[in-house]
Amino acid sequence: MKRILVSLTAAALALTSAVSLAGCGSNESSSAKDTSSSSAAASSKPDESSSSAAVSANDVKFTYNGSTVELNTEIDAMVAALGEPISVTSQMSCHGEGEDKTYTYDGFVVNSYPRDGKDYVMEIVVSNAGIPTSKGIEVGSSASDVVAAYGSGYKEVGVYYAYDAGNKMSLQFYIENDAVKEIDYFYSV
Numbered sequence: 001m002k003r004i005l006v007s008l009t010a011a012a013l014a015l016t017s018a019v020s021l022a023g024c025g026s027n028e029s030s031s032a033k034d035t036s037s038s039s040a041a042a043s044s045k046p047d048e049s050s051s052s053a054a055v056s057a058n059d060v061k062f063t064y065n066g067s068t069v070e071l072n073t074e075i076d077a078m079v080a081a082l083g084e085p086i087s088v089t090s091q092m093s094c095h096g097e098g099e100d101k102t103y104t105y106d107g108f109v110v111n112s113y114p115r116d117g118k119d120y121v122m123e124i125v126v127s128n129a130g131i132p133t134s135k136g137i138e139v140g141s142s143a144s145d146v147v148a149a150y151g152s153g154y155k156e157v158g159v160y161y162a163y164d165a166g167n168k169m170s171l172q173f174y175i176e177n178d179a180v181k182e183i184d185y186f187y188s189v
Helices: 002-028 075-084 143-150
Strands: 063-064 068-071 088-091 099-105 108-115 119-124 155-156 158-165 169-176 181-185
Touching: 063 158, 068 075, 075 099, 075 119, 143 158, 143 169, 143 181
Parallel strands: none
Antiparallel strands: 063 068, 088 099, 099 108, 108 119, 119 181, 155 158, 158 169, 169 181
């Protein structure tokens, strides 16, 4: 009887760990995210100019109402620039000790990760029109508008056109029915 109880307890702990880790992956499944690793599902588009990137570090700076937020910077600086969010939610971090947080604003969210006791900007996801990228692409733009602005040097990852900006940063466009449905500025932790 004791052996059965120990086995059941071990199974319950394993299931709890699996469920906890699955929660971390659930946010990642909604987006292309890390474009630095190759995937069988990803198909590379020809790069128009292999010597120069179509997306630069300036292209992954998010600007809203005249304020600019950079990926992998402290959340306090982001809140100072953008103002207080509508809401903040958190969950156990997939990236270390602490909590990953989601800061909700009107038309976009900012996701953070913890490092050394501070929170940093990991991702900015724009879901409303009227919040354009540095090259004028916004929710509702066509896929051909994206390619005209950023070139054909993207990786098609599922429904995303993912442009690598270097330094573990990318700019990603969720394309559905030939239109941008979401814009994702992403830092790969």
